[in-house]
Amino acid sequence: MTAQQHLPSLSTGADYEPLAARFRPIFARIAEGAVERERSRSLPYEQIKWLKEAGFGAVRVPVEYGGAGASLPQLVQLLIELAEADSSVPQALRGHFAFVEDRLNAHAVAPQDKWFRRFVAGELVGNAWTEIGAVKIGEVGTRVSRQDGQWVVNGRKYYSTGSIFADWIDVYAQRDDDGRDVIAAVSTHQSGVQQHDDWDGFGQRTTGSGTSVFSDAVVAEENLIDFASRFKYQTAFYQLVLIAVLAGSGRGALRDFAAEVRQRTRIFSTGNAPRVSQDAQIQQVIGKAAAQVYAAEATALRAAVPAQRAYETRFGDDAQAEHAANVAAELESAKAQVVIAELILRATSDLFNALGASATSETKQLDRHWRNARTAASHNPLIYKERIVGDWEINGSEPPYVWQIGSGPSAAA
Numbered sequence: 505m506t507a508q509q510h511l512p513s514l515s516t517g518a519d520y521e522p523l524a525a526r527f528r529p530i531f532a533r534i535a536e537g538a539v540e541r542e543r544s545r546s547l548p549y550e551q552i553k554w555l556k557e558a559g560f561g562a563v564r565v566p567v568e569y570g571g572a573g574a575s576l577p578q579l580v581q582l583l584i585e586l587a588e589a590d591s592s593v594p595q596a597l598r599g600h601f602a603f604v605e606d607r608l609n610a611h612a613v614a615p616q617d618k619w620f621r622r623f624v625a626g627e628l629v630g631n632a633w634t635e636i637g638a639v640k641i642g643e644v645g646t647r648v649s650r651q652d653g654q655w656v657v658n659g660r661k662y663y664s665t666g667s668i669f670a671d672w673i674d675v676y677a678q679r680d681d682d683g684r685d686v687i688a689a690v691s692t693h694q695s696g697v698q699q700h701d702d703w704d705g706f707g708q709r710t711t712g713s714g715t716s717v718f719s720d721a722v723v724a725e726e727n728l729i730d731f732a733s734r735f736k737y738q739t740a741f742y743q744l745v746l747i748a749v750l751a752g753s754g755r756g757a758l759r760d761f762a763a764e765v766r767q768r769t770r771i772f773s774t775g776n777a778p779r780v781s782q783d784a785q786i787q788q789v790i791g792k793a794a795a796q797v798y799a800a801e802a803t804a805l806r807a808a809v810p811a812q813r814a815y816e817t818r819f820g821d822d823a824q825a826e827h828a829a830n831v832a833a834e835l836e837s838a839k840a841q842v843v844i845a846e847l848i849l850r851a852t853s854d855l856f857n858a859l860g861a862s863a864t865s866e867t868k869q870l871d872r873h874w875r876n877a878r879t880a881a882s883h884n885p886l887i888y889k890e891r892i893v894g895d896w897e898i899n900g901s902e903p904p905y906v907w908q909i910g911s912g913p914s915a916a917a
Contacts, residue, residue: 587752
C-alpha cells in the first residue's frame with residue numbers, strides 16, 4: 505500500500521485565525537492563574553485538561569482523521585501564543601507534539617489511524633528519554649523484556665517533561681532480546697508507572713519535568729517502535745518548541761512590563777515626565793523590547809518552514825529533496841535558537857530598566873519571564889549549536905540529527 509492510497513492529504517495548513525480563535529479564550533483563562541501557579545508551584549493539571557478537551561493536542565492530525573491539519577509554522581505560532589499565557593504549558597506538551605510528529609511521519613509507510621484517534625480523543629503523550637547518574641553516552645539503562653507472556657519496561661528517567669499530565673509516555677529504552685534501541689509507548693494508567701514532580705530548576709517549575717520510574721510497566725508489542733525509524737528532523741522539532749517557548753516568554757514579559765508602566769504613578773526626580781508612561785526613555789525601553797520580541801517571533805516562524813518541508817517530502821519519491829529538507833530543518837532551528845535566546849534573555853532582563861525596585865517584588869513575579877527563558881535556553885547548549893552551524897558554513901559538515909547526553913569515559917580508560 506502506498507502513502508497515496510491510505511493518506512488522501514497531509515497536514516499542510518489550516519486557516520490560522522479561525523484555528524487560533526478556538527483556543528484563545530482558553531489561553532486567556534490559562535494566563536489568569538499563571539502568576540499564582542508560579543508563586544505556589546502548582547502544576548497546571550486543570551489548564552492542560554482544558555486544552556485536551558478542546559482538541560489542542562490534535563492540531564497537527566490530518567483533517568480527515570478529525571484533527572485541524574495545521575502546518576508546523578502554525579503549530580509554532582499557537583505555541584507562542586500559549587507560551588505568552590504561561591510558558592510552562594507548551595513546554596509540558598513538547599513530548600506530546602514530538603510523538604504526534606513521529607506518528608505523522610510513520611503514516612507514510614503504515615496507517616496510524618489508531619494513534620490519530622487517540623490524539624483526537626484528547627489523549628496526551630509525555631516524554632521519558634534521559635537518564636542521569638553513571639550512564640555513559642550511547643548507553644541506556646531502561647530495558648524492555650518479555651515476562652509471563654507480555655512485554656514490560658523497567659528503568660528510571662529524569663527530565664520527563666509533561667509525563668505527569670499524560671496518558672502515554674514516549675520511553676527511550678533497549679530491548680533485552682536483540683539489543684535494539686526502541687521507543688516504548690507506555691500507558692500511564694497502570695501501577696507500574698510512578699511519577700514525581702522533583703524537577704529543581706529555578707525556572708519552568710511547573711512543566712512536570714521530574715522523575716518517572718517504570719517497574720514491570722506493561723507495553724503492548726505494537727507500541728514497541730524501532731528507534732531507527734524515528735522521524736529524521738526530531739532534534740529540530742524539539743528545538744522549535746523551545747524557541748516558541750522563548751518567543752512566547754518575551755511576549756508575556758512585554759505585556760506585563762508595559763501594563764506596569766501604564767499604571768505606575770511613582771516617578772523619579774531624575775525622570776523626564778510627570779508620568780512614567782510619558783517618559784521618553786521608558787518608552788524607549790519598552791519599544792526596544794517590543795522589537796526584540798518581534799524579531800524572535802518572526803525568526804521562530806521562519807525556522808519552522810524547512811521542518812514542514814521535511815515532513816511533506818517524507819511522502820514523496822525524492823530522497824535528495826527529503827535529505828536537503830532535514831539538513832535545513834536542523835540548521836535553521838539551530839540558528840534560530842542562538843539568536844532567539846539572545847534576544848529574549850536580553851529583553852526580559854532589560855525590561856526591568858523601565859521600572860523601579862518594586863518590579864522585583866515576589867508578588868508580581870515579573871522575574872519569572874527571565875527565569876523561564878533562561879531555563880528553556882539552557883536546553884541543547886547554544887555553544888554547540890553555534891559550532892555545528894559554523895562547521896556547516898565552513899566545511900559543509902552535516903549536523904547531527906540525534907544527540908545524547910551521559911557520562912564521558914573515565915580518566916583511567
